[in-house]
Amino acid sequence: MPRFAANLSMMFQEMPFLDRFAAAAAAGFKGVEFLFPYEFPVDEVVGAAAGAGVEVVLFNLPPGDWTKGERGFAALPGRSPEFQAALETAIPFAEALECKRLHCMAGIPAATADRALCRSAYVANLKHAAARLAPLGIDALIEPINTRDIPGYFINRQQEAHDVVADVGAANVKVQMDFYHIQIVEGDLAIRARAHIGGVGHIQIAGVPERHEPDVGEINYPFIFQLLDALGYEGWIGCEYRPAGETLPGLKRWGAAYGLG
Secondary structure, three states, rough: OOOEEEEEEEOOOOOOOOHHHHHHHOOOEEEEOOOOOOOOHHHHHHHHHHHOOOEEEEEOOOOOHHHHOOOOOOOOOOOOOHHHHHHHHHHHHHHHHOOEEEOOOOOOOOOOOHHHHHHHHHHHHHHHHHHHHHHOOOEEOOOOOOOOOOOOOOOOOHHHHHHHHHHHOOOOEEEEEHHHHHHHHHHHHHHHHHHHHHEOOOOEEEEOOOOOOOOOOOOHHHHHHEEEEOOOOOOOOEEOOOOOHHHHHHHHHHHHHHOOO
């Protein structure tokens, strides 16, 4: 049976961020994820999660200046100090929230950047993150992201990400498998899942092509959920989609079969 986590950066936008924890719990979610909590004091985020009784399962390191197009530093040569600073900013939140997964965004290298140097920087930064996070019991995650949502993002395919993880060689570095991104870039979802599930630390879903509810679009998610059960995946499935309207009507439509809505 899938374990779903509400993505509070995308869902329940009818209300302020800190109120979304309770809304997710009321809708049946036991877990939540989000992009960036850093505009709020850590004790307020902890209080919202604890008050709602939900587990925080994933969030991202600070990505840099989002308004200027920055999407992380991990694969950007010369930006290791900023990557390490972002990691240190995220850790107090992760510890206070007892969150066991941090997404380390790769970033968008310059068009003229040497990709071999970018990859070397990526591996080195992830080795640093792995060593820093291992004593805390936290996994560092990386995610292939499609080139339509984030043009120029450093990794786009599942095999690329798993190859990077192999080069890092740390047990607490894993891959986020987002079926929305996979479908846009490479398709063949069941084959990708069967090939890579052993190295996956977190899964995310959304409908394709508009990134709305998972029952809208070209992916047969009931089949995917059955496959993940058959493969023995016991982790969380993050609902990282943008509701087509208000959150609850769409959630009740697709989620009722899973106790959501």
